[in-house]
Amino acid sequence: MTRHILVIRLGSLGDVILTSPAVLNLKIAHPGSKLVFLTKERFGEVARMIPGVDEVRTIPERIGSTDLYRLVLDLDRTNFDIVVDLHGNFRSWFVRTLLGSSQSNVYPKRRLERWLIVHRKQFPREDQHTIDLYNALISRNGLPTPSRRPILMIADPNQNHFMRSRENVVVIAPGAAHENKKWPIERFSEVARALHRRFGSKIAWVVTRDDAGIHNLDSLPEGSFVELVDAPIPTVAEVMAGARLSIANDSGLAHLSSAVGTPVIAVFGPTHPALGFAPRGLFDVVAEIDEYCRPCSLHGKTPCFRTERFCMTRLSTNDVLERAVRLFESPVNVERALFVDRDGTIAVERHYVSNPDEIELIPGAAQALRRARDAGFKIVVVSNQSGVARGHFGIDAVERTNARLRSLLRNEGVEPDLMLYCPHHPHGSISGYSFACACRKPAPGMAEQAAIELGIDLRRSYVIGDKIDDVTMASVMGGSAILVRTGYGSDSEARLSGLVQPRGLAVCDNLAGAVDEILKRS
């Protein structure tokens, strides 16, 4: 029987985006379920981009209690098995309570902790990111939470003009929900001009109607500046996805950039990352300065009590520019990779391989990897080796087996750029290895490590493997996947239909077929 899940987050833009890891985790934990997302009308478009969302229901900006009651009655016909309230306000309580599902989860807002940060400047020893609070709600029921960074589905990167052409675009988003949170607009302009002079960047100025027309970038040559005023979110997302980086305030657009895989520099003034709303992409940066009065409110609404907004005015153009230059000069999103599973994909599947002599290449695998490398792909082997946590063998055995595989591949003229493995398992028996780590597939830790070391663009990369966890890792990292029928592949194929499917998912007979398919597409 199909399980029905309702997730409630009514707004705002940034908060809806921050629910995406929890939504994806819920859907991964309940394959075949139907997930409905309830939000306000103007966030419907962004909710539709969250992987795992099957249907979006919206409520108008202003809704009377009669209409709200009518909506709940309508929702109630679905008989939701699980209701997850990630909003925790009166209206979400109203919906949740009337629906009376068997399993109801409410996001704990940690009001006291946040109050202490704002009013007493008492910072907790460890930052509690809102994403982790959302996820804690899900793991409380014993479910794994491999997704920990916001993710929105963008169209095929090969179809996105900006991503395909690798144009040098910088998105500037100078708006914010509250006036207090806005870094002076002239400084955004100065940074834009400096990036244009230094790197020849084109500037995409993304603004709401209220912020429009107050910039001064007339000095940029024709064709190097575009202004998007009140553009639909999916359009802004496409432009952002193709940009080198974005520069924004602590705002929903900062999270949008992060969630489509483009690093963002987010300027924080009256708010503070310790409150749990900082962008969390792999390469995201917060630009801020120390000022005793920070943070002065949770969301930046409280008017400044000092003679000047020092938290903003003391953050110079150069402070932000330096961070942008550093991002420009480091390898971010430049390479494409194949993340290839080891056992059952490159090497013949055997139960817990620990003896190097047991490694045997699947026919055609080495040649396929060579073709992919020659076409410009980085080759990264990613392997779950929970045998270590379970006490079947030690790290040294994994290292020896990997070394053997590397030498077999080298003899065939191809060597992986990286060989990574996860020795952990949440229910292992060996201490030090038995916990819910961030690198066991489907968690994307190994792919992220490779992205940092090799400058890999995860959105334009593929995971190839024989297990559901390989396919799911592609969803969590925002890339594509090919399932191979070798190893456990045939069993996995039968379970594909209930999954959150990553972009461009295909099933091929083996690694050679998978590489052919990928090369055909690119």
Ligand SMILES: [Zn+2]
């Ligand atoms: Zn691990």
